[in-house]
């Protein structure tokens with residue numbers, strides 16, 4: 001008995017890195033998996049190589065699981081619909097969507113070309129919309145609930161030097177999931193964001209990952225058990241949560257508001273001078 005027997009899961013960008021591990025882990029617990037990957041380079045260039053998705057489908061089948069490949073790009077509405085259609089043709093319905101596909105075009109803002117902004121926002125933020133909307137509508141119409149897990153990043157949630165395009169897209173994904181969690185509640189569609197950390201082709205040139213002992217600690221397979229848990233009935237009481245996950249650590253990430261200051265007099269209108277005198281309390 002697997003935790004996900006009878007379930008159908010879509011994982012985007014599942015041809016390598018973290019997405020491949022999600023696909024293998026979901027299949028190992030009994031889910032039938034749509035392995036989506038357009039087979040491009042780290043920066044999103046190229047594409048059209050079916051090998052990446054096919055290879056992961058073969059791995060799942062070799063272990064006795066069920067899987068089908070999708071080579072569509074997440075970055076268009078047609079691509080998103082095609083990914084859903086692949087799932088419906090192969091398995092009849094969808095229970096779980098993991099939005100994971102991603103690329104990088106890092107530059108400081110002063111050196112960033114418009115195209116570097118556009119393509120990163122297109123794949124991450126628009127891509128999450130393009131796949132999520134048709135899948136959400138399918139889950140809503142089917143009436144059996146569902147789970148949508150989207151991949152954000154500490155680069156967006158905490159900020160990271162040289163990643164304004166990527167960080168903006170990743171913070172946008174987080175805001176998207178927070179709103180969709182509210183819309184999904186009455187249909188029992190549960191929504192989550194992940195901020196993973198793992199050694200993959202996206203991160204293998206970062207100074208942080210150069211030490212051998214760090215490489216060993218940051219295996220992408222350490223991210224996926226959380227995805228399996230969230231997708232399963234064991235997490236049926238949870239929605240609208242954001243998790244940091246990687247290197248053996250799992251933690252909730254939260255947006256917090258402190259007590260701040262409130263003025264009753266003058267209709268609540270603070271003067272700039274009063275704000276200056278209270279700034280330590282506002283930031284406490």
Ligand SMILES: NC(=O)c1ccc[n+]([C@@H]2O[C@H](COP(=O)([O-])OP(=O)(O)OC[C@H]3O[C@@H](n4cnc5c(N)ncnc54)[C@H](O)[C@@H]3O)[C@@H](O)[C@H]2O)c1
Nearest residue numbers: 013016017018038040073074100101102153197198200202
């Ligand atoms: N590795 C990390 O430490 C880390 C940290 C934070 C966030 N992330 C996020 O995790 C996700 C997975 O990244 P990874 O590190 O495994 O990198 P990766 O490059 O190994 O995996 C990304 C996959 O997405 C696929 N892809 C790219 N554009 C696509 C498109 N338009 N349509 C379909 N597939 C597409 C790629 O072919 C690739 O296989 C990404 O969203 C990334 O931003 C990773």
